[in-house]
Amino acid sequence: MALVQTVLGNSIRAAAATFSLSLISAGAVAAEKVRWQVPLAFPSNLIGLTTPVKHLTDQLKTISGGDIQLRYYEPGELVPAFEIMDAVSQGKYPAGYTWVGYDQGTIPALPLYSGAPFNMEPPAYIAWYYEGDGKKLLEEIYDERNIHPMLCSIIGPEGAGWFSKPINATKDYDGLRIRFAGIGGKVLEELGASVTMVPGGEIYQALERKTIDATEFSQPAIDKMLGLDQIIKNYIMPGWHQTFTTSHLLVNKDVWKKLKPDTRALIEMGCESATLKGFAQSEWAQPTALRDYQKEGVKAQVLPEEVLRELQKVTDKVLDDIAAKDPMFKRVLGSQRDFMKHHSIWHGMGYLPRDFYEYE
Incomplete structure (x- = not known):
């Protein structure tokens, strides 16, 4: 009887695994084709600040079976860093990955989202952004500029x-x-x-x-x-x-609205994953850098x-x-x-x- 139960249990688990894989495969096949050029505000190798964009692109490509592919470009290759918001707003590029504080001259509230003095530390900021008013207000800010914003990176305090x-x-x-x-x-x-x-x-x-x-x-x-x-x-x-620094993925709203709901959900989850990954990368790197500074005088x-x-x-x-x-x-x-x-x-x-x- 025990042997029968074991065999039956293994069969059920195998069937469940097969069913789950089939759902994942079906989801990947069902996904629409997305090919975006994404200009960056900073070089792509800056730990925690822009490295999350590599995590984002890799994860989206993998989970969609290659249907969602973002190709990012270094600062100035497509547009200057200070012009990313306007380029996305006008539809010149479908998306951009940037530090939104660069646009404080036209939108004074953006520095409160990119990193403000004597503000919250990352854990509290994430709570305010996702569970409080933060996300809703940022979407309202960008709505009149035809942009859908997504938090896609957060790191801790800078040096002064x-x-x-x-x-x-x-x-x-x-x-x-x-x-x-x-x-x-x-x-x-x-x-x-x-x-x-x-x-x-x-x-x-x-x-x-x-x-x-x-x-x-x-x-x-x-x-x-x-x-x-x-x-x-x-x-x-x-x-x-x-006290924190963020980067955001800005997407042209006309482009965003045309995406299927499951594609939008994948990209949103991709940015949430990139935010966590980048924060971990950043916290790992800072103590080593400070100790290296000590050694170097x-x-x-x-x-x-x-x-x-x-x-x-x-x-x-x-x-x-x-x-x-x-x-x-x-x-x-x-x-x-x-x-x-x-x-x-x-x-x-x-x-x-x-x-x-x-x-x-």
Whole structure:
């Protein structure tokens, strides 16, 4: 009897496996053909920032049996990094993978989605985005530009920048010519800095030619890939100006609407998978980069708390000033602030304090 049950059980499992495979195969065959050219805002090798796009393309091709294929192009091959949103909106390309903060000049609320000062850390941001108002509001923002946006990457805080001298007080920012992105740049302007936006691929040359005195770009591992440590040896932390950084897949809405529901679902799930994968890649890479910096004589300075508190005060003023001028910025900022206040009880009581961990 036991033998019969075993054989029967194996047969049932085999039949179930065969049925599941047939469903997967049927789904792959049923999928429509998608062939998209996707311009990138950053080089495709930047850990956690753009490497998720490779995961996205590989997974979509595999799960669709080759029916969904995205071909990504390095910055400038199709369009300049700062023009991706317009190219997708106008239908020149079906999709683009970008840092949406580049478009803050036309859409002030976007820096709140790409990485804002004294904002949420990645776990809380993901909760707000997927379970709160975040996703819905971002789709509303892009709707009038004929774009469907998808979160497709998130990494943790950046470094606060590379400076020739330590920052011991907010007055030390006064007079600096600095490359700084997003709302953080507006904060430093309030403190007297001359802020400029230089694309990532041009930062090394700008520092080398001394057209800027200081810069920020991304996390330790990514900054190392750009060679910023070869020019400046004083690295400022933490990344008060961007407590998270995201990348998004922007899809032309006319193209998106024509896709079958199952194809849209696969692409949405692909971006969710890419977001998780990229975050893991990023968290894995940062400690190695910081320890390499130590070996190479780079001094990683942690900003004094009094400096961070003052930066936070200036940040709140800047945020409130923008909110007073832009209704959508005000809505997004209000939603984020409400959730951060709500989440703080869990953030403060549920997690171990930072100083509980020892590091060398």
